[in-house]
Amino acid sequence: MRIAVSDAWGDLRPPAPDWLRSPSGTAFVDEFGFWSDFHETVTPWCRRRGLSAASAMIAFVDRYSADQIQVITFEERVRTHPAMYFRVARESPELPTEILQQVVWDALHHRDGTHGQISVEIESDLVFTVEDDQRRTCDERDGPIPGFFGSLLDKERWAPAAAAVLSVRTVVEVRLDGRGLRQELVGAVPSGDWEEFATSKPSGTRTTFQLDPSYCGPDEAIAWALRPEELHGRGCDASPSPVTFSIHDLRAEAENSAGE
Structure with missing residues (x-):
C-alpha cells in the first residue's frame, strides 16, 4: 500500500507515536499528511532510528494497514484534540x-x-x-x-x-x-x-x-x-x-x- 501525502507542510512526518493513536490503535492522519506537530517528538524519533523523513514515511506505511489509518480534516483534528x-x-x-x-x-x-x-x-x-x-x-x-x-x-x-x-x-x-x-x-x-x-x-x-x-x-x-x-x-x-x-x-x- 502507498499513501499519497500532501506536502503542504514542506516535509513528511514520522509514524504516529503511541500517545497520538486512538485507543483502538488507529493512527490519525489529517488532510495535510502529518501526525505530530511537535518537533521535540518528531526529531528524536528519526534520529534514534537514523531515518530521513522519506524513510520514516515508508516505515509508517509498513507499520499500519489501510484499515488502521483514518484520514481526518485539519479542523476536525484541532477540535477533537486541542491539547495536541x-x-x-x-x-x-x-x-x-x-x-x-x-x-x-x-x-x-x-x-x-x-x-x-x-x-x-x-x-x-x-x-x-x-x-x-x-x-x-x-x-x-x-x-x-x-x-x-x-x-x-x-x-x-x-x-x-x-x-x-x-x-x-x-x-x-x-x-x-x-x-x-x-x-x-x-x-x-x-x-x-x-x-x-x-x-x-x-x-x-x-x-x-x-x-x-x-x-x-x-x-x-x-x-x-x-x-x-x-x-x-x-x-x-x-x-x-x-x-x-x-x-x-x-x-x-x-x-x-x-x-x-
Whole structure:
C-alpha cells in the first residue's frame, strides 16, 4: 500500500507515536499528511532510528494497514484534540489563554531563531489580536502565497491556523512592502477573497481571533493580568535577541473607566 501525502507542510512526518493513536490503535492522519506537530517528538524519533523523513514515511506505511489509518480534516483534528496544539483539553478553563500563548510564541519567534517585534491586544474575554513583523513568503509576482485553505493564513505557521479553527471569526492583515491585504475567515475558511488596503508598515501580519464561545465555554476567558514573560515560553532566554513586548488589555481599561 502507498499513501499519497500532501506536502503542504514542506516535509513528511514520522509514524504516529503511541500517545497520538486512538485507543483502538488507529493512527490519525489529517488532510495535510502529518501526525505530530511537535518537533521535540518528531526529531528524536528519526534520529534514534537514523531515518530521513522519506524513510520514516515508508516505515509508517509498513507499520499500519489501510484499515488502521483514518484520514481526518485539519479542523476536525484541532477540535477533537486541542491539547495536541494548545497543551490543554477542551474542558480546561486555561484553553483561551493557552491559545493566545501559542499564537504569541509563533509571532515572536522568527525562523532563524531570533525574536521579532510583536504587540498583543486583548479586546474581550475571548477576543485578542497579535501583530508581528515577520515577512511573508511571496510568489514571483511579490504576492502572498496562498496558505491554509487558500487563505492569508501562512502554511508555515500552524498556531494561527489552529487558533482560527477554534474561532467564529478571524481577520488576517498581511503587509508586504507597504501593500496591505486583508481577509476575513469563518473558522479557518475564507468568507471571501482578500482585499487591499493602504498601510505604511513594510511587513508583518496582524490577526484578530474571536474564539468560539460554544467551544471554549461561555464563562471561559483569557487570563487577566498577564505578563509578557508568561507568554514567552520555554527556551526564550537562549535566543540571540530576547525582547520584551506590551500586552494591551482593553478589559482592564474598561473596568477602570466604569469604576471612575
